[in-house]
Amino acid sequence: MARYTEANCRLCRREGKKLFLKGERCYSEKCALTRRESLPGQHGKGRKKTSEYATQLRAKQTAKRYYGVLESQFAAYFEKAAAKSGITGENLLQILESRLDNVVYRLGFAASRKEARQLVRHGHFSVNGHKANIPSILLRAGDVVAVTEKSRSNDKIKAVVETFASRPTPKWLDLDRANLTGKIVELPKREEIDLDVEEHLIVELYSK
Numbered sequence: 001m002a003r004y005t006e007a008n009c010r011l012c013r014r015e016g017k018k019l020f021l022k023g024e025r026c027y028s029e030k031c032a033l034t035r036r037e038s039l040p041g042q043h044g045k046g047r048k049k050t051s052e053y054a055t056q057l058r059a060k061q062t063a064k065r066y067y068g069v070l071e072s073q074f075a076a077y078f079e080k081a082a083a084k085s086g087i088t089g090e091n092l093l094q095i096l097e098s099r100l101d102n103v104v105y106r107l108g109f110a111a112s113r114k115e116a117r118q119l120v121r122h123g124h125f126s127v128n129g130h131k132a133n134i135p136s137i138l139l140r141a142g143d144v145v146a147v148t149e150k151s152r153s154n155d156k157i158k159a160v161v162e163t164f165a166s167r168p169t170p171k172w173l174d175l176d177r178a179n180l181t182g183k184i185v186e187l188p189k190r191e192e193i194d195l196d197v198e199e200h201l202i203v204e205l206y207s208k
């Protein structure tokens with residue numbers, strides 16, 4: 001499976017905003033974007049002009065990097081969103097939010113979406129009582145995500161849950177922190193997705 005293997009902090013600097021790819025570090029003074037605001041690369045400080053296409057591309061890249069999705073999968077999600085009724089851009093974000101790895105992150109069971117993907121692949125979670133190890137599974141309203149019985153004593157998961165206990169849980173999720181379970185009450189509305197993504201620019205890009 002293809003995956004990004006370079007420094008995650010370069011992605012935040014490239015987009016000029018925090019993508020929260022490194023968990024607790026993103027909230028500290030060690031955040032690379034806080035220390036170096038310029039774009040990565042030797043010519044980073046000299047890049048100023050931005051075309052319409054570049055603006056649309058950056059919007060797509062930002063969304064891809066928030067969720068850790070590669071190009072082919074992102075394009076497939078867009079086609080799925082365009083085929084649904086409603087606003088295509090909002091449909092796209094709703095699909096991305098419903099991924100299992102994102103739900104695990106939103107529930108506070110992982111410090112970042114990257115860590116959530118790793119934990120899911122290692123079999124630490126179940127969906128509706130069945131073990132799930134595919135991060136891209138798309139969940140629906142009523143689905144229940146839980147830390148497996150065997151993994152509840154996992155030191156890494158316990159540490160993350162304690163560290164991010166104060167992280168607010170989205171309204172579209174119902175978290176039972178004591179039992180390490182979460183239920184999808186409903187799929188999120190656009191106003192419930194707190195990411196700096198201009199989805200209309202993504203739609204314009206794919207519509208060309």
